[in-house]
Amino acid sequence: MRILPKDVQSVMIRDMDSRTLRVGIIGAGPVVQSIHLPALARLEGFRVARIADVSPDVVRAVAERCGAVPHTVVPDLLAHADLDIVAVCSPQHLHAEHVEAACRAGVRVVLCEKPFASSREEAERVSAVVRETGAAVVVGAMHAYDPGWLAAAEHWGALEEEVHTVRSSIVMPGGSRFEDLATEVLERAAPRPLEGTGAEREATMLEALLYGLVIHDLPLVRRFAPTVDRILDARGLAGGWLLVYESGDRIVHLSGAMTGGWKPDWRFEAHSTSTSLELRFQPSYVWAGSAGSTVTRDGSEVSPLPRDRNGYEGEWEELAAIARGERAPRIPADALIADLEYAVELAERSRSFILDGVVR
């Protein structure tokens, strides 16, 4: 176990009395309203103390729902030294800036929604600040914290070394269906229209889906396929994607779409000759528990029972354990950077593939 610095210990000691961790949230959009606030309400030991958002009406209403203090600018939220954890749930292009600001303000534990940066340069800059300040950062790629994934890892043996095929398939209804089943969402921003035409537009569409949805699975994919080598095919479809590439002697298939059908289907698979791993994730937003997982080895199957906690709750339990000094982050900072670099590499290589019009 990592020994935390003295100032962190003092914060911990202060909170040991109540065991309640004070949370500040930057951003009050649909993800906060329908995922993080309900998840925190289901868990014990958290109190949402402050929320910041540029929209005064939204932040006031959302803060009122959970008894938090509203702020309309981030520095005001960070100026208060009473926060144990800050969650960065602002728009994607502001993630790096807000993580950096939270660390510099002395926050010891930061949750950043994925991706935590939008370029290698930003990632390096944030990483330097994290090292300098000693803050712990958790990135919200929720499947890496899903109890179903963690349970399966205990059963797959040498699969990471022997794997030859990795597949991720995500089929979701799209729109706000699941947000509306989780809570009553206040005010949604209109989706940003895609820019460009032809191949440029296709590449932009693929990139948006990669950073918006596929990225949840990329830490899992990278564990089994650590490099991005030859891109075999990359396509941005109307609301869907297909990305097939070689990683050493392994093949990775990433595909999916927003279909408008009612039933979600989110799967992750990894196969070696002797072992197959299959995970069936629950949709985001709703409280449907963990992934179901099956590991098949040498003619036998192991299927750990699904848990009633999902990956988001897993993230918050991880944050609590770190804030209380019970353990170091499960995913260290260098792995977070490697995960981000993997996503950036995939996005850049896919873009080049599409723009080059490579058809073999």
Add this chain to the structure above:
Amino acid sequence: MTGPWPMRSEVDGLAPRVLSALPQTLRSTERTDGALVAIDGERADWDIAVLASLEEGAVGVLVERPRLLSTERLDVLTRTSAPVLLRRPLLDDPLVLEAGARRVAADGALLLTSERRFGADEDPAAALLEQLSVVRRLIAPVARLRAASFHPGGWAVTGDLEGGAAVDLAGVLADGALPSLRAQLLRPPERMSVLLHADATARPAEVRIVDVDGELLLPTSYESAERRAWRRLTAAVSEGRPLCDVDQLRQDLDLLQRVEAMPGRAA
């Protein structure tokens, strides 16, 4: 003309199994003349054996799991005087055979993905051929190829369906799991998923169609692909209908050869 049809088999263990499943339709014989003949497709010269049986007066021939031949050799079999059925287990699944009427239109589809899990005792080329065939019969032919990569653990083949949908075919060597073929067609707001068991049992295939209102499981059938194949052959003979699976195999083989000839294909 109706049965029972005399049936002669040169495939080990086949006759008792098939006769017990169709005891009123078939009866055993040692003669070829006037009989339905089962030929072992593992033979290197199964095409010659088919022609020889027909010359000896067989009224129909079933080739059990035919190994791949050159298209030139198959061409000779496309003009036979009597029905010739090539029994490829996944393609004889009742659901695949009846798929024509139920086929979900591929027009307007976005993406087709498929995974063929195969065992170490299966020929990967034959497994890929089967995957291409099932996709053609259930959904639509792969009209354009974009990439192919083969490795000891399987393959990745991408392209486009007739109608424009993107295609991603995966082959997965998975000795620890049961062999199967899965496919998923996304045609917003519909999704069709298919699961075929690539073993010898009568476990039914499943086709599910999900749309905005719910999910439909198409009727399942516990008839084994083997029994269904023999019923198909006897029906063709009884009704005097032509039946030649060779044309279909030839089309699929053409596509397989194009896949194997793709540049950049890893060994």
